[in-house]
Amino acid sequence: MISPNLMILYVENAPASGRFYETIFGTAPQVLSPGFVSFQFPNGLGLGLWSTNSPEFVSGGTGHRGEIAIVADDDAEIDRLHDEWRAAGVTIEQAPFTAVFGRTFVALDPDGHRIRVCPPDK
DSSP states (O other): OOOOOEEEEEESOHHHHHHHHHHHHTSOOSEEOSSEEEEEOTTSOEEEEEETTSTTOOOOOOSSOEEEEEEOSSHHHHHHHHHHHHHTTOEEEEEEEEETTEEEEEEEOTTOOEEEEEOOOO
8 A cells, every 4th residue: 555655845945945844844954955954753744845946846737837746666676666657558647766765756637737646855
């Protein structure tokens, strides 16, 4: 069974948004980079803040955008899920590639909502 555990919000300035969320959550981010900030919560949920200015950001959406993120154990599992979903007719918006955080790809649901498969934070 697949269990989503990460929400991603697109932001203009990831470090500035990270500071905002650090203030309201009362906890430091687990991952902090110019293009991506990530928080992990005791209940297992994570929140990622991804800069729309990142060169790795690809999206055909406009306005408020988000993703459901599914964390896979390793690169082989990410590629396997991509191949399995593509064979099942799932629309792939962004083919597998290696980003600063690891191997990833993006699929779309029938309404165009993004589903990212990615590795766990290191």
